[in-house]
Amino acid sequence: MTMQTFKEWFFTTDHKRIGIMYLVGSMAAFVVAGLMALLIRLEQSSLGPTITDNPNDYNNWLYFHGAAMVLAFLIPGLTGFFANYFLPLMIGAQDVAFPRINAFSIWLFYGAIILALLSFVIPDPPDVMWTGYPPYSITTTGNTAFYVFTVHLLGFSSVLGAVNFLVTVIYMRAPGMGWNQLNIFTWTTVAAFVLQLVFIPVLASAVTMLLFDKYLGTNFFNPEAGGDVLLYQNLFWFYSHPAVYVIFLPACGILFEIFATMCKNRVFNYKACVYGGIWGIVGISGFVWVHHLYVSGMPDWLRIGQMVTTLLISVPVGLMVMSMWGTLYRAAITFNTGMLYAISCLFLVLSGGLTGIPLALTAITVHLSETSFVHAHFHFIMAMFSAFAMFAGIYYWFPKMFGRYADGPAATLGFWLNIIGVHVTFIPLFIIGVEGMPRRYWDYQMFPQFEPYHQVALVGAFMVAGGMAVTILNWIYSAFKGKVAVENPWKSCSMEWTHAPNCPQAGNFPNPPSVQPEWSPYGYEDREGNMAATTDPGYPTGPTAKPAE
Amino acid sequence: MRALTGKVVLALSGLMMASPAFAEGYERDPAAGWDHLWREIVIDITVIGVIFSVAAIYMVWKYRAKSDDEVGRGPKLSPAAALAWALIPASIFMADDFFLSAKGWTLWNDYRRIPDEAKEIRVTAYQWYWEFDYGDDLVSEELVVKKGEPVVLRMTSEDVLHSLYIPEFRVKEDVMPGRVTYVWFNPKRTGEFVETCTEYCGTAHAEMYTTVRVVEEAEYEQFINELKEEARAANSVKSQS
Ligand code: HEM
Ligand SMILES: [Cu+2]
Ligand SMILES: [Cu+2]
Numbered sequence: 117m118t119m120q121t122f123k124e125w126f127f128t129t130d131h132k133r134i135g136i137m138y139l140v141g142s143m144a145a146f147v148v149a150g151l152m153a154l155l156i157r158l159e160q161s162s163l164g165p166t167i168t169d170n171p172n173d174y175n176n177w178l179y180f181h182g183a184a185m186v187l188a189f190l191i192p193g194l195t196g197f198f199a200n201y202f203l204p205l206m207i208g209a210q211d212v213a214f215p216r217i218n219a220f221s222i223w224l225f226y227g228a229i230i231l232a233l234l235s236f237v238i239p240d241p242p243d244v245m246w247t248g249y250p251p252y253s254i255t256t257t258g259n260t261a262f263y264v265f266t267v268h269l270l271g272f273s274s275v276l277g278a279v280n281f282l283v284t285v286i287y288m289r290a291p292g293m294g295w296n297q298l299n300i301f302t303w304t305t306v307a308a309f310v311l312q313l314v315f316i317p318v319l320a321s322a323v324t325m326l327l328f329d330k331y332l333g334t335n336f337f338n339p340e341a342g343g344d345v346l347l348y349q350n351l352f353w354f355y356s357h358p359a360v361y362v363i364f365l366p367a368c369g370i371l372f373e374i375f376a377t378m379c380k381n382r383v384f385n386y387k388a389c390v391y392g393g394i395w396g397i398v399g400i401s402g403f404v405w406v407h408h409l410y411v412s413g414m415p416d417w418l419r420i421g422q423m424v425t426t427l428l429i430s431v432p433v434g435l436m437v438m439s440m441w442g443t444l445y446r447a448a449i450t451f452n453t454g455m456l457y458a459i460s461c462l463f464l465v466l467s468g469g470l471t472g473i474p475l476a477l478t479a480i481t482v483h484l485s486e487t488s489f490v491h492a493h494f495h496f497i498m499a500m501f502s503a504f505a506m507f508a509g510i511y512y513w514f515p516k517m518f519g520r521y522a523d524g525p526a527a528t529l530g531f532w533l534n535i536i537g538v539h540v541t542f543i544p545l546f547i548i549g550v551e552g553m554p555r556r557y558w559d560y561q562m563f564p565q566f567e568p569y570h571q572v573a574l575v576g577a578f579m580v581a582g583g584m585a586v587t588i589l590n591w592i593y594s595a596f597k598g599k600v601a602v603e604n605p606w607k608s609c610s611m612e613w614t615h616a617p618n619c620p621q622a623g624n625f626p627n628p629p630s631v632q633p634e635w636s637p638y639g640y641e642d643r644e645g646n647m648a649a650t651t652d653p654g655y656p657t658g659p660t661a662k663p664a665e
Numbered sequence: 666m667r668a669l670t671g672k673v674v675l676a677l678s679g680l681m682m683a684s685p686a687f688a689e690g691y692e693r694d695p696a697a698g699w700d701h702l703w704r705e706i707v708i709d710i711t712v713i714g715v716i717f718s719v720a721a722i723y724m725v726w727k728y729r730a731k732s733d734d735e736v737g738r739g740p741k742l743s744p745a746a747a748l749a750w751a752l753i754p755a756s757i758f759m760a761d762d763f764f765l766s767a768k769g770w771t772l773w774n775d776y777r778r779i780p781d782e783a784k785e786i787r788v789t790a791y792q793w794y795w796e797f798d799y800g801d802d803l804v805s806e807e808l809v810v811k812k813g814e815p816v817v818l819r820m821t822s823e824d825v826l827h828s829l830y831i832p833e834f835r836v837k838e839d840v841m842p843g844r845v846t847y848v849w850f851n852p853k854r855t856g857e858f859v860e861t862c863t864e865y866c867g868t869a870h871a872e873m874y875t876t877v878r879v880v881e882e883a884e885y886e887q888f889i890n891e892l893k894e895e896a897r898a899a900n901s902v903k904s905q906s
Binding site for chain 1: 706721742759836842844
């Protein structure tokens with residue numbers, strides 16, 4: 117890389133380059149956190165010490181794994197990379213509203229990653245898990261400040277991003293583009309940023325109180341001095357339950373884009389999906405946090421009330437599922453690697469979502485809480501459904517970003533290793549979770565009968581490691597050397613494909629688009645008519661996407 | 666307004682009382698209730714999962730594109746149809762939700778209503794061990810209970826959060842400084858079971874486990890007598906020094 121290109125990237129304010137930098141940063145976090153996962157599975161694969169005889173090592177890996185996967189991989193990957201790169205393209209905008217603030221956000225994100233990585237070299241790394249519950253996080257000798265500052269940086273970065281993208285969607289849509297003409301991905305991203313904007317300040321204040329309690333001698337969480345141990349947990353989950361939707365919603369949005377394109381179909385019942393599904397989830401998200409505190413000593417009436425609200429999440433989620441399934445109905449499906457991952461998500465969302473239902477019942481969770489059943493539940497929905505949706509999106513938009521295909525035998529091999537591997541890893545954890553295997557355990561002398569299950573899980577973890585190695589190497593190779601892609605290779609109707617050439621330059625569109633009321637990002641049935649309802653892209657876009665004369 | 670709220674609360678609590686779980690002579694055992702409800706839920710979610718999986722597999726197979734430029738013919742819904750396609754599925758999901766809520770609530774009441782005859786044992790959690798206090802300064806580090814006598818554990822912590830978990834009895838509740846929480850269970854068969862900590866509490870979190878022994882009456886008396894002996898011995902050591 118020459119000095120010139122380095123400078124161009126370092127000082128860039130282009131949303132696409134910032135997007136790629138988010139992709140690189142979040143994938144780096146994913147790789148390091150993934151290595152931690154291997155260490156975790158190795159350690160549990162036999163009774164007694166396996167690769168370390170110091171439980172603190174294990175606790176540090178677990179802290180890093182959880183915090184990095186949620187805060188540095190999933191959230192920045194989905195709301196940083198995908199939103200940055202594709203949202204302006206989908207709404208026909210030339211950039212985001214505040215490009216420099218956008219550049220500031222990415223550097224905050226990199227600051228947070230560096231801080232997180234530094235925790236490997238400091239003497240007493242944080243060991244507070246990604247949840248950071250006091251009093252332990254206050255009394256531990258581990259360096260809780262690293263946890264707090266990492267959360268601060270990421271939170272600040274996200275809040276800035278939220279403001280930026282909400283303004284962008286409100287004011288910078290292509291002329292004529294009405295709310296009901298937005299891509300589902302755009303809607304899910306808007307919803308995710310609304311959640312970030314509303315709830316991140318709560319998390320930020322919670323961890324700031326931790327900092328004050330630990331280092332400045334305040335007593336927010338100290339019952340002996342009139343504080344309250346449970347306050348932190350309430351605040352933490354008041355943010356962190358909505359945070360699972362910050363992940364879940366954009367992941368669904370990506371899938372909708374892929375299904376619509378690869379099915380050449382309109383999204384089934386668009387309005388129910390957007391106003392009932394997406395906004396229904398946003399509406400309920402702030403009233404269910406106590407389901408993470410079912411065994412934490414909450415008042416009984418609150419545990420029952422939030423059991424009902426938690427179960428009711430199935431209504432908006434169900435509406436989104438109906439629309440997703442409905443998009444397959446009477447479709448004309450073609451396949452590529454992105455679609456393969458997307459189809460697997462149809463099943464992962466079932467195993468992940470439906471196992472949330474027993475967990476929603478207070479009386480059932482008294483047995484399952486903090487066991488590997490919960491661990492498997494949220495890995496199915498986050499580590500598999502959401503991460504696989506991201507991988508689907510990377511393959512699907514690869515030609516857009518790099519002008520080359522990443523599909524091929526390596527991609528397919530990676531897919532099968534991943535999908536088989538995750539099931540081999542997590543199905544045993546479901547089973548022993550119901551039998552009582554606790555999570556966050558360095559060792560399990562009291563349950564020797566579970567050892568074979570942990571061994572199976574280890575095999576699965578190594579399959580995924582192999583699958584991810586193949587996948588990531590394939591991406592890197594394909595970005596530089598892959599087969600050159602034609603314009604709009606999947607023949608999508610969505611604006612990022614029809615109006616912006618592959619590897620769009622600054623400004624995105626040769627001809628800034630505007631649309632008529634009858635245009636839709638999913639207008640496959642009358643493709644020519646749909647193209648006629650928007651501006652000429654201004655460059656040759658191949659036989660199928662050519663506008664009608 | 667206030668009177669109305671009062672009436673509603675009364676009516677609701679009346680409903681709770683009337684539920685069969687509290688009928689006279691019913692031998693209460695939340696763990697058995699748990700197993701029962703768990704089976705029902707597994708059936709419920711399996712049915713939903715299978716329906717949607719089969720639908721997905723069928724459609725992905727059935728609607729493969731026959732030619733390169735074929736497009737989908739998904740229905741364009743009329744406003745009424747769109748509303749129906751939202752309200753009908755939503756009602757079905759809600760019906761299932763309320764059905765499960767009702768069952769979950771009933772079982773939860775069982776979990777929280779301590780039987781009058783329950784034996785109270787006080788529990789204190791420390792980093793990283795448990796202490797069980799049977800009253801009269803009789804303490805042990807393993808939990809011993811009499812078969813057939815319901816037990817209520819009143820729990821608190823001396824340092825950080827812990828959580829008391831006995832898989833066999835399907836109970837778990839966090840234990841924290843500054844508050845007292847409780848669980849109760851009905852030990853119906855003798856045996857040795859695991860009790861372990863399930864709230865992350867630092868280095869030796871995974872080693873913070875002990876045994877729950879459910880024993881016959883005679884053995885229980887013997888255990889209590891041993892504790893008394895120990896207490897007496899400890900006291901005499903103390904008074905000598
Ligand atoms: C279908 C709706 C869902 C329901 C009813 C549900 C229910 C629950 C419940 C009750 C718990 C707490 C269990 C316990 O700690 O005892 C839980 C844990 C969790 N869920 Fe879900 N869930 C659903 C979907 C999701 C989604 C979509 C995500 C993420 C994208 C997610 C991520 C998580 C995470 C991260 C945890 C564990 C957090 C921790 O303790 O570290 N869940 N879920
Ligand atoms: Cu939640
Ligand atoms: Cu513990």
